[in-house]
Amino acid sequence: ETGVTQTPRHLVMGMTNKKSLKCEQHLGHNAMYWYKQSAKKPLELMFVYNFKEQTENNSVPSRFSPECPNSSHLFLHLHTLQPEDSALYLCASSQRDNSGANVLTFGAGSRLTVL
Amino acid sequence: GQSLEQPSEVTAVEGAIVQINCTYQTSGFYGLSWYQQHDGGAPTFLSYNALDGLEETGRFSSFLSRSDSYGYLLLQELQMKDSASYFCAVPNQAGTALIFGKGTTLSVSS
Secondary structure (H helix, E strand, O other): OOOOOEOEEEOOOOOOOEEEEEEEEEOOOEEEEEEEEEEOOOEEEEEEEEEEEEEOOOOOOOOEEEEEEEOEEEEEEEEEHHHHHHHEEEEEEEEEOOOOOOOOEEEEEEEEEEE | OOOEEEEOOEEEOOOOEEEEEEEEEOOOOOOOOEEEEEEOOOOEEEEEEEEEEEEOOOOOOOOEOOOOOEEEEEEOOOOOOEEEEEEEEEEEOOOOEEEEOOOOOEEEEE
């Protein structure tokens, strides 16, 4: 496996379900991110982890709970979601350094539908 | 706060040249990036400008004017495969992640 891998690619869940999205990066990067992409707000930043420590929570509702057990894995735990949470959830990673450029490598995304 | 503005749609024909503009508002500035996303695919990095001027990478070029808070992506010799969404992005205030514009959908026809 190379790059950034996300599973599952598609998920349908009811509002009372609990599910998790998984992201794994094989690039040796030190930062990982969750973005939400929907028609109304494309590529909206949710969470940032740097060296597996959360450095940013972009005012995300508590029904979304991230977990970063190590610098290669990132999870997004979902519970009691709303239909408006239906979207494409994109994971990304990057190698943060002092060069200025922060080049993100994205996974293919997990398409979530909340019924 | 931070914001980026870019046109929502652009159409062109094969072989043409198209320019996608991006204006931004941000406190502090650490460079303008461009990403491409094909329908159903992941966004992929295209270019990064930290300094004023034009950066050329094959058929694609990116320009930045920091004094005007403005940049553009120039696509030359357009091909059908260039049909995609193009996003400009700047670092967030903390410098920990990228904030993206709403994207420009480019449609290339034959």
